[in-house]
Amino acid sequence: MLASGLRLLGLKSFRHGIHPPEAKDETSGLAIRQFPFAPLLVVPLQQHLGKPSLPIVREGERVVRGQRIARPDGMMSVSMHAPASGTVRRVALAPAISGRMVPAVYLEPQPGSTQEVAEGAPCTVEASADEIVAAIQDAGVVGLGGAAFPTHVKLKVPEDKHVDTLIINGAECEPYLTTDHRVMLEQREDVFTGIRYLLKVSGAERVILAVEANKTDAAEHLEKGLPTDLPADVEVLRVKYPQGAEKMLIRALLGREVPSGGLPLDVHALCVNVATSAEIGRLLPHGRGIQERVVTVTGPAVKNKGNYRIPIGTPLRFLLDHVGVSADVTRVFLGGPMMGAAASSLDISLTKGISGVVAFGETEAERTHSRIHPCIRCGYCVDACPMFLDPSQLGALARNEEHDRMAAEYHLMDCFECGCCTYVCPSHIPLVQHFRVAKAAVRKAQAH
Amino acid sequence: MAGVSKTLEIRTSPHILSGYSVDTIMFNVVLALLPVTAFAVYAFGLPALLTLTVATVSCLATEELATRVAGKASALGDWSAAITGLLYGLTLPPGLPLWMVAVGGIVSVGLGKTLFGGLGANPFNPALVGRAFLQAAFPVSMTSWTPAFGAERFYTLPASTLTAPLTKPSYHDALSGATPLARWKFDGQLTEVSDLAFGAIPGSTGETGALLILLGGVYLVARNMMSWRIPVAILATVACTSGILYWLDPNAYPSPLFMLFSGGLMLGAVFMATDMVSSPMTNAGCVVYGALIGLLVVVIRLWGGMPEGVMYAILLGNAVTPHIDNLIRPTIYGARPAEEMS
Numbered sequence: 001m002l003a004s005g006l007r008l009l010g011l012k013s014f015r016h017g018i019h020p021p022e023a024k025d026e027t028s029g030l031a032i033r034q035f036p037f038a039p040l041l042v043v044p045l046q047q048h049l050g051k052p053s054l055p056i057v058r059e060g061e062r063v064v065r066g067q068r069i070a071r072p073d074g075m076m077s078v079s080m081h082a083p084a085s086g087t088v089r090r091v092a093l094a095p096a097i098s099g100r101m102v103p104a105v106y107l108e109p110q111p112g113s114t115q116e117v118a119e120g121a122p123c124t125v126e127a128s129a130d131e132i133v134a135a136i137q138d139a140g141v142v143g144l145g146g147a148a149f150p151t152h153v154k155l156k157v158p159e160d161k162h163v164d165t166l167i168i169n170g171a172e173c174e175p176y177l178t179t180d181h182r183v184m185l186e187q188r189e190d191v192f193t194g195i196r197y198l199l200k201v202s203g204a205e206r207v208i209l210a211v212e213a214n215k216t217d218a219a220e221h222l223e224k225g226l227p228t229d230l231p232a233d234v235e236v237l238r239v240k241y242p243q244g245a246e247k248m249l250i251r252a253l254l255g256r257e258v259p260s261g262g263l264p265l266d267v268h269a270l271c272v273n274v275a276t277s278a279e280i281g282r283l284l285p286h287g288r289g290i291q292e293r294v295v296t297v298t299g300p301a302v303k304n305k306g307n308y309r310i311p312i313g314t315p316l317r318f319l320l321d322h323v324g325v326s327a328d329v330t331r332v333f334l335g336g337p338m339m340g341a342a343a344s345s346l347d348i349s350l351t352k353g354i355s356g357v358v359a360f361g362e363t364e365a366e367r368t369h370s371r372i373h374p375c376i377r378c379g380y381c382v383d384a385c386p387m388f389l390d391p392s393q394l395g396a397l398a399r400n401e402e403h404d405r406m407a408a409e410y411h412l413m414d415c416f417e418c419g420c421c422t423y424v425c426p427s428h429i430p431l432v433q434h435f436r437v438a439k440a441a442v443r444k445a446q447a448h
Numbered sequence: 449m450a451g452v453s454k455t456l457e458i459r460t461s462p463h464i465l466s467g468y469s470v471d472t473i474m475f476n477v478v479l480a481l482l483p484v485t486a487f488a489v490y491a492f493g494l495p496a497l498l499t500l501t502v503a504t505v506s507c508l509a510t511e512e513l514a515t516r517v518a519g520k521a522s523a524l525g526d527w528s529a530a531i532t533g534l535l536y537g538l539t540l541p542p543g544l545p546l547w548m549v550a551v552g553g554i555v556s557v558g559l560g561k562t563l564f565g566g567l568g569a570n571p572f573n574p575a576l577v578g579r580a581f582l583q584a585a586f587p588v589s590m591t592s593w594t595p596a597f598g599a600e601r602f603y604t605l606p607a608s609t610l611t612a613p614l615t616k617p618s619y620h621d622a623l624s625g626a627t628p629l630a631r632w633k634f635d636g637q638l639t640e641v642s643d644l645a646f647g648a649i650p651g652s653t654g655e656t657g658a659l660l661i662l663l664g665g666v667y668l669v670a671r672n673m674m675s676w677r678i679p680v681a682i683l684a685t686v687a688c689t690s691g692i693l694y695w696l697d698p699n700a701y702p703s704p705l706f707m708l709f710s711g712g713l714m715l716g717a718v719f720m721a722t723d724m725v726s727s728p729m730t731n732a733g734c735v736v737y738g739a740l741i742g743l744l745v746v747v748i749r750l751w752g753g754m755p756e757g758v759m760y761a762i763l764l765g766n767a768v769t770p771h772i773d774n775l776i777r778p779t780i781y782g783a784r785p786a787e788e789m790s
Contacts, residue, residue, distance in 0.1 A: 342456075377729055389778070423465055426473055
């Protein structure tokens, strides 16, 4: 007990942050299972940060699973692939998570089809860096940790920058989620293959695979299989939220801080989610694209909890019907409970950035309905903010809509909305929501 | 399999909260105050019980009246007025006329809290605002002390307790005893530290149970409901400053232990200065704030005109809090230029 306690104390981490209940035990031991095809898949063409992809299929056209159905529209965009073999029913608007309508391809899987995945021209590790970047864009790879930022954009290191460390992010600090955990346990070789591509592209000298201490089995599994020719180490980090945020990881592992408004590249680091690395390693050697992803479907209101490999475009309603939800299901959110967005409708469909679908019953939802008190200046938020902002003061300014002052004097734009301040606030002030609104207002003002 | 048949609610993240609330924090402060409150009643008997009751009731009544006048929902459930009432009662001499106790309670919550906007808006610790008012208005009554552990304390009241409102109380010599600090200041006599620690001395109802106060503080710190830095900074500053003086001239200055355990220092350091609303937000700010209060306590006690200075030291600390928060802000992540970091 004491020995393990001391060992935990010695683990690297960042400063501040919170310790929410992990709630991972129910799914962390469950192997990834294949999810069935919904009768109709709706593939939004904007699943990533950036411009929507351009459809290259027409209504009535028959497609094969894995076939490209949309091409990138410029640099900040990626390809999209058919999640199933079947018929394109419509190319029309569909609701996105945010509630907005985005262009989408409605695809009806063909019953009885073998659903064999179409393969394209393989891209090997021997290919040039530019070819690999193009292949990653072509495979439709985006950050699978949740941000859905096009990976090929992130990998383009400008001439004047240089990367010394590639960080493979297996922290998975969000409560409830266990997809990265399962991927590390079940797709170790894919992760390593992905790293080879990433090393080649980024020019990094070494690799650190970062895993939180609540997944020591995954850390050991990776460690044991590490190919001797990979300049890689596995680092176990203390369990703390938001350990998996890029800036926190870089601080914990390298002792460096990404400058305000800057990128990890500015401190010679590059972070890639472990599932993204696994997907690159799984797809590129076969010239394939992303047509499914691993999702943790869990929460007190879900009956058959588990880690599922789910076709992209699976409607949320079908997904929940298939796993079964209890009668008191009250809130469904996509991603983890700290940063995940509540589903605006059951008609939205699974996109590449969704790592978890969590359903709460009345009891759990009720806990966030607490009465709001005035700020009592307890300072909990100041002690929790991993960016060392002053959420209390920012919250007071937000009340008066002093957005300019929030940005200029209190570094509003450095807030990455991790939600720690709201989590700890005993007055239940929705601080992070105030900051989202304020950030949007500041961005709007700057755009004018 | 069961599908979703209910209307789902849409709320923004985070979807989980820590479970801490203002109500639970405040309620736990009340819990932490119970041992010293019980000791106050045990040591001073009926007058202390009445003082504490009237103090608490007057604070609660003022809070309730204020929220009703303002058309707001009742705020008694957040327990903050109960803390103010209890704390305020613990700072009073046990034999204080009850009408004065009530007046001070009204001032505590009325002037010290609701006038500024209620919970979270008070710049000063409301309990000390009430006490400071009484100190200025009724200096004699506020420095007339009842000895602890009087034989008849559970069934007799000092004549002063039931003085008719707005009349002057009379004090029998037999009942008045000087506090250890007053005895040192005016008569040059020192009290044994063991008597101070175990409360065998005259004083305010709640200031004599030093060890029980510490117990309450340890409980709150363990539950992360109190900044340990504030009491530690105050007590360490008092100990160090008075220690140096004692070392320089033991005849002129009292020992650091005497300084630590006498008067209202423990109650003030643990329960008054740590009021979340009127103390700084940052950890570094709390240390500066505590050190400042500790220094002021020593200066007022040793060189001021009054034997005790904890109350004014904390009120001055409260006054400086906004400035401390302005000057000491956390350095944001990534504020340093990249070259320094790599």
